[in-house]
Amino acid sequence: MNKYPNSALAKKAFEQHRSDPDSETFVDGDPERFRYCLDYLRRGKATLPRRISKAFILDDLKEYGIEGVDPDTILLDDPSVFDAASKIRQLELDHKATMQRLQREHDVALKRLTQEREYETAAYACFKYFLDGGTLVNITTTTTGLNFSHPLEANMLNRALVKYGLQYKSSTEYGKGMYSLTLEEIPTKKRKHV
Secondary structure (H helix, E strand, O other): OOOOOOOHHHHHHHHHHHHOOOOOOOOOOOHHHHHHHHHHHHHOOEEEOOOOOHHHHHHHHHHOOOOOOOHHHEEEOOHHHHHHHHHHHHHHHHHHHHHHHHHHHHHHHHHHHHHHHHHHHHHHHHHHHHHOOOOEEEEOHHHHOOOOOOOOOHHHHHHHHHOOOEEEEEEEEEEOOEEEEEEEEOOHHHOOOO
Protein backbone atom coordinates (compact mmCIF):
# COMPACT_ATOMS: atom_id res chain seq x y z
CA MET A 1 0.00 0.00 0.00
CA ASN A 2 2.96 2.28 0.60
CA LYS A 3 3.70 2.26 -3.14
CA TYR A 4 0.23 3.65 -3.88
CA PRO A 5 -0.64 5.87 -0.88
CA ASN A 6 -3.18 7.92 -2.86
CA SER A 7 -5.15 4.92 -4.11
CA ALA A 8 -8.70 4.37 -2.89
CA LEU A 9 -7.60 1.00 -1.53
CA ALA A 10 -4.70 2.49 0.52
CA LYS A 11 -6.88 5.32 1.84
CA LYS A 12 -9.59 2.89 2.94
CA ALA A 13 -7.05 0.61 4.64
CA PHE A 14 -5.30 3.51 6.43
CA GLU A 15 -8.62 4.99 7.66
CA GLN A 16 -9.75 1.58 8.92
CA HIS A 17 -6.45 1.00 10.69
CA ARG A 18 -6.53 4.47 12.28
CA SER A 19 -10.05 3.97 13.69
CA ASP A 20 -9.57 0.35 14.78
CA PRO A 21 -6.04 -1.11 14.39
CA ASP A 22 -7.19 -4.69 15.10
CA SER A 23 -10.04 -4.79 12.58
CA GLU A 24 -9.94 -6.15 9.04
CA THR A 25 -10.58 -4.04 5.99
CA PHE A 26 -13.49 -5.13 3.81
CA VAL A 27 -12.86 -4.80 0.09
CA ASP A 28 -15.87 -5.17 -2.17
CA GLY A 29 -14.86 -7.28 -5.18
CA ASP A 30 -14.16 -10.75 -6.50
CA PRO A 31 -11.99 -12.50 -3.86
CA GLU A 32 -10.22 -14.71 -6.39
CA ARG A 33 -9.27 -11.75 -8.58
CA PHE A 34 -8.34 -9.65 -5.53
CA ARG A 35 -5.45 -11.98 -4.66
CA TYR A 36 -3.90 -11.21 -8.07
CA CYS A 37 -4.37 -7.49 -7.42
CA LEU A 38 -2.48 -7.98 -4.14
CA ASP A 39 0.27 -9.83 -6.05
CA TYR A 40 0.57 -6.79 -8.30
CA LEU A 41 0.71 -4.42 -5.29
CA ARG A 42 3.44 -6.51 -3.61
CA ARG A 43 5.63 -7.38 -6.60
CA GLY A 44 4.72 -4.92 -9.33
CA LYS A 45 3.47 -7.78 -11.49
CA ALA A 46 0.98 -10.64 -11.40
CA THR A 47 0.76 -13.96 -13.22
CA LEU A 48 -2.81 -15.04 -13.92
CA PRO A 49 -4.18 -18.50 -14.53
CA ARG A 50 -6.03 -18.94 -17.84
CA ARG A 51 -9.43 -18.75 -16.13
CA ILE A 52 -8.83 -15.15 -14.91
CA SER A 53 -9.26 -12.33 -17.44
CA LYS A 54 -6.39 -9.87 -17.70
CA ALA A 55 -8.94 -7.14 -18.56
CA PHE A 56 -10.83 -7.78 -15.31
CA ILE A 57 -7.64 -7.45 -13.24
CA LEU A 58 -6.74 -4.20 -14.97
CA ASP A 59 -10.28 -2.90 -14.30
CA ASP A 60 -10.11 -4.00 -10.66
CA LEU A 61 -6.76 -2.24 -10.16
CA LYS A 62 -8.19 0.93 -11.73
CA GLU A 63 -11.26 0.71 -9.45
CA TYR A 64 -8.98 0.41 -6.39
CA GLY A 65 -7.24 3.61 -7.52
CA ILE A 66 -3.98 2.02 -8.67
CA GLU A 67 -2.83 4.30 -11.48
CA GLY A 68 -0.26 3.75 -14.21
CA VAL A 69 -0.44 -0.03 -14.38
CA ASP A 70 1.57 -1.32 -17.32
CA PRO A 71 -0.59 -4.06 -18.93
CA ASP A 72 2.59 -5.98 -19.79
CA THR A 73 3.18 -6.57 -16.05
CA ILE A 74 -0.02 -8.65 -15.88
CA LEU A 75 1.07 -11.97 -17.34
CA LEU A 76 -0.86 -15.06 -18.31
CA ASP A 77 0.27 -18.47 -17.12
CA ASP A 78 2.70 -20.29 -19.33
CA PRO A 79 0.56 -22.18 -21.89
CA SER A 80 2.80 -25.22 -21.51
CA VAL A 81 1.70 -25.42 -17.85
CA PHE A 82 -1.91 -25.30 -19.02
CA ASP A 83 -1.16 -27.93 -21.66
CA ALA A 84 0.54 -30.12 -19.06
CA ALA A 85 -2.46 -29.83 -16.75
CA SER A 86 -4.73 -30.71 -19.66
CA LYS A 87 -2.56 -33.72 -20.52
CA ILE A 88 -2.55 -34.84 -16.89
CA ARG A 89 -6.35 -34.61 -16.79
CA GLN A 90 -6.57 -36.64 -20.02
CA LEU A 91 -4.18 -39.23 -18.58
CA GLU A 92 -6.34 -39.43 -15.45
CA LEU A 93 -9.44 -40.01 -17.59
CA ASP A 94 -7.61 -42.63 -19.67
CA HIS A 95 -6.40 -44.34 -16.50
CA LYS A 96 -9.91 -44.44 -15.08
CA ALA A 97 -11.31 -45.91 -18.33
CA THR A 98 -8.51 -48.50 -18.42
CA MET A 99 -9.16 -49.51 -14.82
CA GLN A 100 -12.89 -49.87 -15.51
CA ARG A 101 -12.16 -52.00 -18.60
CA LEU A 102 -9.73 -54.18 -16.65
CA GLN A 103 -12.28 -54.61 -13.86
CA ARG A 104 -14.91 -55.75 -16.39
CA GLU A 105 -12.42 -58.18 -17.97
CA HIS A 106 -11.44 -59.42 -14.51
CA ASP A 107 -15.08 -60.01 -13.59
CA VAL A 108 -15.71 -61.97 -16.81
CA ALA A 109 -12.53 -64.05 -16.33
CA LEU A 110 -13.36 -64.69 -12.68
CA LYS A 111 -16.86 -65.86 -13.62
CA ARG A 112 -15.42 -68.19 -16.29
CA LEU A 113 -12.82 -69.61 -13.88
CA THR A 114 -15.44 -70.09 -11.17
CA GLN A 115 -17.61 -72.03 -13.62
CA GLU A 116 -14.61 -74.09 -14.75
CA ARG A 117 -13.82 -74.94 -11.13
CA GLU A 118 -17.43 -75.91 -10.47
CA TYR A 119 -17.51 -78.22 -13.51
CA GLU A 120 -14.15 -79.77 -12.68
CA THR A 121 -15.28 -80.43 -9.11
CA ALA A 122 -18.57 -81.90 -10.37
CA ALA A 123 -16.77 -84.07 -12.95
CA TYR A 124 -14.43 -85.47 -10.30
CA ALA A 125 -17.37 -86.22 -7.97
CA CYS A 126 -19.14 -87.97 -10.87
CA PHE A 127 -16.01 -89.99 -11.64
CA LYS A 128 -15.65 -91.17 -8.03
CA TYR A 129 -19.33 -92.06 -7.89
CA PHE A 130 -19.14 -93.87 -11.22
CA LEU A 131 -16.16 -95.94 -9.96
CA ASP A 132 -18.37 -97.12 -7.13
CA GLY A 133 -20.85 -98.43 -9.71
CA GLY A 134 -23.27 -95.53 -9.89
CA THR A 135 -24.70 -94.17 -13.11
CA LEU A 136 -27.19 -91.72 -11.61
CA VAL A 137 -25.38 -88.93 -9.75
CA ASN A 138 -26.86 -86.10 -7.74
CA ILE A 139 -24.64 -83.02 -7.92
CA THR A 140 -25.20 -80.88 -4.84
CA THR A 141 -23.24 -78.87 -2.35
CA THR A 142 -22.76 -82.06 -0.36
CA THR A 143 -21.13 -84.04 -3.17
CA THR A 144 -19.04 -81.25 -4.70
CA GLY A 145 -18.61 -78.71 -1.95
CA LEU A 146 -20.11 -76.21 -4.41
CA ASN A 147 -23.47 -75.01 -5.49
CA PHE A 148 -23.73 -74.18 -9.17
CA SER A 149 -24.05 -70.43 -9.50
CA HIS A 150 -25.57 -70.77 -12.97
CA PRO A 151 -27.68 -73.18 -15.02
CA LEU A 152 -25.90 -76.42 -15.88
CA GLU A 153 -24.33 -76.29 -19.35
CA ALA A 154 -23.99 -79.67 -21.07
CA ASN A 155 -20.92 -78.74 -23.14
CA MET A 156 -18.96 -77.43 -20.17
CA LEU A 157 -19.78 -80.46 -18.04
CA ASN A 158 -18.91 -82.91 -20.83
CA ARG A 159 -15.58 -81.10 -21.39
CA ALA A 160 -14.78 -81.66 -17.73
CA LEU A 161 -16.04 -85.27 -17.74
CA VAL A 162 -14.16 -86.40 -20.86
CA LYS A 163 -10.79 -86.60 -19.11
CA TYR A 164 -12.35 -89.13 -16.73
CA GLY A 165 -13.70 -91.13 -19.67
CA LEU A 166 -17.30 -90.16 -18.92
CA GLN A 167 -20.13 -88.23 -20.48
CA TYR A 168 -23.56 -87.50 -19.24
CA LYS A 169 -26.68 -88.51 -21.10
CA SER A 170 -29.21 -86.33 -19.33
CA SER A 171 -29.72 -84.09 -16.34
CA THR A 172 -32.61 -82.90 -14.24
CA GLU A 173 -32.53 -79.88 -11.98
CA TYR A 174 -34.36 -80.70 -8.76
CA GLY A 175 -33.49 -77.58 -6.82
CA LYS A 176 -31.50 -74.39 -7.24
CA GLY A 177 -27.99 -75.52 -8.14
CA MET A 178 -28.81 -79.21 -7.58
CA TYR A 179 -28.85 -81.67 -10.48
CA SER A 180 -29.44 -85.34 -11.05
CA LEU A 181 -27.15 -86.64 -13.84
CA THR A 182 -27.27 -89.87 -15.77
CA LEU A 183 -23.71 -90.86 -16.70
CA GLU A 184 -22.20 -93.30 -19.13
CA GLU A 185 -18.68 -94.32 -19.98
CA ILE A 186 -17.28 -93.03 -23.26
CA PRO A 187 -16.32 -96.00 -25.45
CA THR A 188 -12.53 -96.35 -25.61
CA LYS A 189 -12.40 -95.64 -29.38
CA LYS A 190 -14.18 -92.27 -28.98
CA ARG A 191 -12.12 -90.97 -26.07
CA LYS A 192 -10.01 -87.91 -26.62
CA HIS A 193 -6.96 -87.54 -24.50
CA VAL A 194 -6.82 -84.22 -22.74
